[in-house]
Amino acid sequence: xxxxxxxHGCVLTPITVLAIALGTNHIAYWGVAIAAMAMxxxxxxxxxxxxxxxxxxxxxxxxxxxxxxxxxxxxxx
Numbered sequence: 001x002x003x004x005x006x007x008h009g010c011v012l013t014p015i016t017v018l019a020i021a022l023g024t025n026h027i028a029y030w031g032v033a034i035a036a037m038a039m040x041x042x043x044x045x046x047x048x049x050x051x052x053x054x055x056x057x058x059x060x061x062x063x064x065x066x067x068x069x070x071x072x073x074x075x076x077x
Contacts, residue, residue: 001044004057008040008064016064023071036063 013033020029043056 001053004040004053005044008037008057008060012061012064013037016067019068019071019075023074029067029071032063033067036060036067 013036016033016036017030020026020033023029037060040053040057040060043053048056
């Protein structure tokens, strides 16, 4: 569970924030990025079972990857 917080908080979220800042810089994307990080964090801090935290983590990673792709596509076009 600590790895989920470390991977999401120290790797994925900064990359997502950088992609949003370089891309559209739209406030809705900032909110979605914050919500994705909060999803993984709340599931871990609430001591949910592993069968809940792992799918929540993968769903939040999927959201981050979509945000990165959307914003980098805007930046590169």
